[in-house]
Amino acid sequence: xxxxxxxxxxxxxxxxxxxxxxxxxxxxxxxxxxxxxxxxxxxxxxxxxxxxxxxxxxxxxxxxxxxxxxxxxxxxxxxxxxxxxxxxxxxxxxxxxxxxxxxxxxxxxxxxxxxxxxxxxxxxxxxxxxxxxxxxxxxxxxxxxxxxxxxxxxxxxxxxxxxxxxxxxxxxxxxxxxxxxxxxxxxxxxxxxxxxxxxxxxxxxxxxxxxxxxxxxxxxxxxxxxxxxxxxxx
Amino acid sequence: xxxxxxxxxxxxxxxxxxxxxxxxxxxxxxxxxxxxxxxxxxxxxxxxxxxxxxxxxxxxxxxxxxxxxxxxxxxxxxxx
Numbered sequence: 001x002x003x004x005x006x007x008x009x010x011x012x013x014x015x016x017x018x019x020x021x022x023x024x025x026x027x028x029x030x031x032x033x034x035x036x037x038x039x040x041x042x043x044x045x046x047x048x049x050x051x052x053x054x055x056x057x058x059x060x061x062x063x064x065x066x067x068x069x070x071x072x073x074x075x076x077x078x079x080x081x082x083x084x085x086x087x088x089x090x091x092x093x094x095x096x097x098x099x100x101x102x103x104x105x106x107x108x109x110x111x112x113x114x115x116x117x118x119x120x121x122x123x124x125x126x127x128x129x130x131x132x133x134x135x136x137x138x139x140x141x142x143x144x145x146x147x148x149x150x151x152x153x154x155x156x157x158x159x160x161x162x163x164x165x166x167x168x169x170x171x172x173x174x175x176x177x178x179x180x181x182x183x184x185x186x187x188x189x190x191x192x193x194x195x196x197x198x199x200x201x202x203x204x205x206x207x208x209x210x211x212x213x214x215x216x217x218x219x220x221x222x223x224x225x226x227x228x229x230x231x232x233x234x
Numbered sequence: 235x236x237x238x239x240x241x242x243x244x245x246x247x248x249x250x251x252x253x254x255x256x257x258x259x260x261x262x263x264x265x266x267x268x269x270x271x272x273x274x275x276x277x278x279x280x281x282x283x284x285x286x287x288x289x290x291x292x293x294x295x296x297x298x299x300x301x302x303x304x305x306x307x308x309x310x311x312x313x314x
Contacts, residue, residue: 058302065299094302101304103243104250147247147305181248 001224003029004042006072006088008063013049013085016204021046024207025220034066044081044224045072047088049140049202059102059143060090069095082196083223086141089188089198098191098198099156100148106181110142114212115179117187117201118167126163126190126197126222134171135215137164137201139179139187144200146182146189153183155192164188164199197223235280237292239310241301242273276300284312 003021007014014031022029032039039045053062063069076082076097084092092098105111119126119133148156156162164187168177173185180200188199203216243249249271256270280288292310301308 057300061299061302093304099304101302103247103305106248106250108250108254145248145250149246149304181250 001027001044002042003027003044003046003224004032004039005029005046005048006032006034006068007048008034008050008052008066008091010052010054011048011050011087013087013202013204016202017046017048017085020204020207020216020220024217025224027224032068034063034068037067037071039068039071039075042075042080044083045075047072047082047084047091048204049086049088052087052091055087055143058094060087060092060094063087063091064095073097076196079193079195081223081226083220084196084198085202085204086139086144086200089200090143092196092198097196098189099152100146100189102143102200103145103147104143105141105145105179107179110140111144111179112138112140113179114138114206115187115201116167116169116171116177117164118171118173120160120162120165126194126226130218130222132171134167134169135219136206136213137203137215137219138205138212139201141180141200144180144182146180146186146200148183156186156189157184159192161190161192162186162188163190163197164201194226197226235284236313237278237280237284237310238313239276239278239292239296239300239308240273241276241296241306241308243271244305244307247305273306 005017090102114136165185166178178185190197203219206213206216251272252270296308
């Protein structure tokens with residue numbers, strides 16, 4: 001088992017991701033510079049948070065043209081596991097590897113907090129034993145407002161591609177519990193095939209005793225434990 | 235020759251920036267304001283041919299990089 005963390009100019013959670021997998025979980029982890037063209041033999045590629053290319057043009061818009069992203073695309077086509085966190089989620093959406101887009105938070109504020117999240121019914125590939133569990137993970141973003149057209153949203157819901165939703169302490173999906181205005185309180189999704197994951201919350205900032213929670217560990221383990229199951233779209 | 239690309243949020247996509255600026259304009263006395271949308275303009279200086287091939291390339295560049303078709307529309311024009 002080996003994890004690769006992609007570093008772009010402006011990535012700033014690369015070390016968090018490295019330590020969370022290498023130390024928090026204890027799997028061999030390596031850094032890959034965005035100018036590299038090969039991934040090598042890896043079992044999970046993580047695209048970390050930050051401000052790749054200064055968020056110029058749109059968050060994630062430039063990073064998708066980095067040389068390594070061609071290899072990441074091919075790896076995705078082969079069914080390789082990918083996790084994008086925060087800016088990594090934005091990059092995956094910009095690259096067309098995940099549907100939808102992330103725009104400015106509806107409150108217009110940068111949101112730095114530890115919201116409650118409801119683990120959703122994406123049972124085939126993600127955390128299938130803990131459906132409905134409420135966890136807490138930190139967020140820190142100005143552009144986490146998930147948007148997709150009605151047809152796309154309908155597909156996400158029908159195919160059970162939503163991993164996490166912002167909720168209150170009791171697990172209610174209220175407007176108040178939604179920190180950025182995302183449609184249907186969406187905090188994280190996967191692709192139809194079930195090998196690409198994207199989320200705004202940071203499991204990589206929730207694995208040490210001094211972190212706001214340690215709920216990142218089960219999330220990262222759930223991603224690592226994912227066996228590719230090709231979902232038949234309804 | 236200059237190409238000017240206009241990128242705007244799609245009509246059905248919420249524009250939080252536009253809404254906030256709309257509130258500010260209203261408080262500044264803008265009476266009949268209906269809606270504000272905030273986009274961006276991108277100016278590109280070019281040399282040489284700007285024929286049909288160029289048009290097709292510009293559409294590709296706009297579609298694949300300068301705008302995100304999920305949330306934005308674009309149009310571009312040539313200027314002296």
